[in-house]
Amino acid sequence: MIETQELTRRYDKAAVVDAVSLQLPEQAFTAIIGANGAGKSTFLAMVSRLMPASAGRAFVDGLDVATTSGDVLARRLAILRQDSAVTARVTVRDLVAFGRYPHSRGRLTAEDRAQIEDALDFLELAPLADRFLDEISGGQRQRAFVAMVLAQDTDHLLLDEPLNNLDMRHAAGMMKLLRRAVDERGRTVVAVLHDINFASCYADHIVAMRDGRVIAEGPPEVIVTPSVLEAVYGIAMEVVSVRGYRSVHYYR
Amino acid sequence: MPALANVALMRLTARPGLALIVGLLALLAAAIATAFLTIGARGRWDFVLAFRGTKLAAMVLVGVAVATAAVLFQTIARNRILTPSIMGFDALYGLIQTGTVFLLGARGLGFGDPRLAFAVEAGTMIVFALLLYGWLLADGRRSLHLMLLVGVVLGAIFRSLASFMGRMIDPAEFVVLQQRLFANFNAVRSDLLLPTCLAVGAVLLVVARLLPRLDVLLLGREAAIGLGVDHRRNVFLVIVLVSILVSVSTALVGPVTFLGLLVANLAYMLLPSYRHVHVLPAAALLAVVALVGGQLALERLFALDAVLPVVIEFVGGIVLIALLVRTGRR
Numbered sequence: 001m002i003e004t005q006e007l008t009r010r011y012d013k014a015a016v017v018d019a020v021s022l023q024l025p026e027q028a029f030t031a032i033i034g035a036n037g038a039g040k041s042t043f044l045a046m047v048s049r050l051m052p053a054s055a056g057r058a059f060v061d062g063l064d065v066a067t068t069s070g071d072v073l074a075r076r077l078a079i080l081r082q083d084s085a086v087t088a089r090v091t092v093r094d095l096v097a098f099g100r101y102p103h104s105r106g107r108l109t110a111e112d113r114a115q116i117e118d119a120l121d122f123l124e125l126a127p128l129a130d131r132f133l134d135e136i137s138g139g140q141r142q143r144a145f146v147a148m149v150l151a152q153d154t155d156h157l158l159l160d161e162p163l164n165n166l167d168m169r170h171a172a173g174m175m176k177l178l179r180r181a182v183d184e185r186g187r188t189v190v191a192v193l194h195d196i197n198f199a200s201c202y203a204d205h206i207v208a209m210r211d212g213r214v215i216a217e218g219p220p221e222v223i224v225t226p227s228v229l230e231a232v233y234g235i236a237m238e239v240v241s242v243r244g245y246r247s248v249h250y251y252r
Numbered sequence: 253m254p255a256l257a258n259v260a261l262m263r264l265t266a267r268p269g270l271a272l273i274v275g276l277l278a279l280l281a282a283a284i285a286t287a288f289l290t291i292g293a294r295g296r297w298d299f300v301l302a303f304r305g306t307k308l309a310a311m312v313l314v315g316v317a318v319a320t321a322a323v324l325f326q327t328i329a330r331n332r333i334l335t336p337s338i339m340g341f342d343a344l345y346g347l348i349q350t351g352t353v354f355l356l357g358a359r360g361l362g363f364g365d366p367r368l369a370f371a372v373e374a375g376t377m378i379v380f381a382l383l384l385y386g387w388l389l390a391d392g393r394r395s396l397h398l399m400l401l402v403g404v405v406l407g408a409i410f411r412s413l414a415s416f417m418g419r420m421i422d423p424a425e426f427v428v429l430q431q432r433l434f435a436n437f438n439a440v441r442s443d444l445l446l447p448t449c450l451a452v453g454a455v456l457l458v459v460a461r462l463l464p465r466l467d468v469l470l471l472g473r474e475a476a477i478g479l480g481v482d483h484r485r486n487v488f489l490v491i492v493l494v495s496i497l498v499s500v501s502t503a504l505v506g507p508v509t510f511l512g513l514l515v516a517n518l519a520y521m522l523l524p525s526y527r528h529v530h531v532l533p534a535a536a537l538l539a540v541v542a543l544v545g546g547q548l549a550l551e552r553l554f555a556l557d558a559v560l561p562v563v564i565e566f567v568g569g570i571v572l573i574a575l576l577v578r579t580g581r582r
């Protein structure tokens with residue numbers, strides 16, 4: 001269970017995230033949407049203890065992320081950030097193996113190796129497993145990082161723009177995969193998404209942020225409407241229904 | 253070194269290629285060390301071996317310390333062209349030496365118990381590093397890059413202070429001082445070897461326990477925190493270890509910082525592994541090979557007409573550039 005109480009982040013006087021109190025549904029896919037600068041990534045960074053909160057608290061499974069020790073949280077919560085650059089010469093399999101660190105502290109067991117191969121297969125990375133990270137494309141690298149996060153085998157996954165650098169095929173594949181992580185493995189996935197249509201088609205729950213506040217939350221049927229989205233993004237939106245999924249047209 | 257090497261050997265068995273490379277480096281280091289002890293020896297063996305053994309021990313200690321410090325520092329800085337010297341260590345050493353001569357005269361350098369002088373020098377450098385980086389890292393928001401920048405600026409201040417005092421020193425005393433400012437293994441005091449050995453050994457024991465965590469630090473702050481590694485605490489711990497290694501080795505023989513850059517990069521290029529359990533022993537062995545080989549060349553080829561850093565930097569620099577150009581083309 002991920003919960004926040006009045007979570008706030010200020011720079012000088014300006015609040016980037018302003019007293020956000022949320023309870024995110026368990027074993028469900030939550031998408032956080034909002035314009036640039038709405039505070040989505042900052043919110044996620046505070047929940048994942050990468051950034052201290054100026055005020056308020058965040059809990060994962062009832063554990064306060066500010067006071068719980070890092071390795072306890074690392075077995076409950078995995079995080080994927082935007083553009084993670086690695087300077088060392090690391091292969092895809094090496095990177096995925098790092099996901100097992102919270103469990104094995106660098107001494108891989110048979111169980112760890114099985115999880116690593118499973119994560120590689122899950123992301124169709126097996127053919128690339130022995131390539132170095134600087135020898136593969138940005139999208140492949142992004143998938144390798146997601147595989148590492150999955151190998152961490154935590155109940156909660158927090159992903160900051162997991163569709164970064166992915167083409168349409170792999171973006172749809174990534175969303176299907178996150179959906180499967182929820183449906184088949186009972187994980188709780190929280191992802192910052194810029195593509196509203198992906199959020200609409202795959203998420204169970206959508207949190208819409210603007211100027212550091214949550215202005216709406218609920219299932220896609222409630223959030224993906226012209227009035228809510230125009231309040232979120234400040235541009236005119238047309239919502240159509242295709243095969244029962246709401247889809248948004250805003251291109252011109 | 254032995255503790256680290258044992259751990260390394262145990263884990264090396266998984267990848268034969270790595271074991272082979274590290275094994276060959278160990279053989280090379282042993283061969284050069286033997287050559288250093290025996291070539292051109294005349295007279296009584298017990299004297300020759302004790303005399304050369306002291307030098308050899310100093311070179312092994314300094315090589316291991318400098319190589320380990322460089323690799324650790326590059327890991328937390330996530331940058332392969334920096335060495336701990338960017339934190340202003342050798343500048344501070346130069347300032348301490350110059351200040352001593354300036355205030356007490358050249359006799360000041362040989363004044364009092366050398367073990368006390370060693371403790372004061374090494375202690376000053378460690379305390380300086382801890383104050384500076386402890387203060388900088390106390391607030392999590394300050395970045396490592398800010399810390400490095402402060403180190404660069406302080407280094408420049410120390411250097412200009414030292415050169416200012418150097419101008420006012422009597423020229424004859426300045427010559428004595430200058431000898432101190434280059435690394436020199438010809439006048440190593442054997443009574444300082446034991447304290448250095450204890451300090452380096454203690455650091456290596458800690459490093460051996462940190463090995464998997466160091467690998468995680470290579471991924472950067474956010475990924476490390478995500479994997480449950482307390483980034484700030486571990487970076488500070490590594491800086492403490494690096495400070496101790498650089499301080500004791502500099503206080504023992506003088507500054508040899510380029511060597512660290514050289515052997516760390518050679519190790520990255522030679523080994524098909526990023527893991528510290530492989531990289532650290534390889535870099536340490538390379539450093540021993542470079543120092544002992546350089547000293548051998550210095551004594552036998554140049555008849556002690558040059559200083560060791562010049563030999564190492566000249567030959568090592570060429571090797572490094574050649575390797576960089578070759579890997580760049582691949």
